[in-house]
Amino acid sequence: MTAAGINELVSTRVFDVPRELVYRAWTSPELLARWWGPRGFTNTFHEIDIKPGGEWLFTMHGPDGAEYPNRCVFVELVPPERVVLDHLSGHQFRVTAIFEDLEGRTRVTFRQLFKDTEEFEQAKPYCMEGNEQNLDRLGELLTEANI
Structure with missing residues (x-):
């Protein structure tokens, strides 16, 4: 995890699975609910409409x-290359997830760009660790045989 540019955090991870599977983990509500958020968090999805302009309303339950x-x-949404979403409640930021094919493996670049510098500085300490845990959980899901 690095701070890259103004108000932006960037994490990169390589997974030993095809990028189509990574994209599916980001765009299938059943899979997304299993890994989204830092370690110890669970989710209740109230509404999720995965298309440009579609809303995703959910509650994260902390440990x-x-x-x-x-x-x-x-x-x-650019299958299987990219997912971009705007987080509009609380701290406002844009998440851009880019999936690069590495001959059957996938590099995920997770960019989190905050709208406001003060909010970025407030959130940066826990977002840096939380984003890494989020990618850890994605990796754990991707290694399961039943997805």
């Missing part, structure tokens, strides 16, 4: 019992 309502809108 301490706290609940975090979230509202996102999908901006761009």
Whole structure:
């Protein structure tokens, strides 16, 4: 995880699976619910319409019992190359996930660009670790035989 540019965090990870499978993990509600968020968090999806302009309304349940309502809108979907969404509740930021084919393996570049510098500085300490845990959980899902 690095701070890259103004108000932006970037994580990169390589997974030993084809990028079509990574893209599916990002765009299948059943799979997305299993890995999205830092370690110890679970999700309840209230609405998810995976198309440009489609809303994703969900509650993240923290390991301490706290609940975090979230509202996102999908901006761009380019199978199997890219998913872009705007997080519009609480801290506002854009997530851009890029999936690069590495001869059957996939490099995921996870970019999180905050709208506001003050919010970025507030969120940066926990987002840096949370984004890494998010990618850890994605990797764990991708190694399961039943997906």
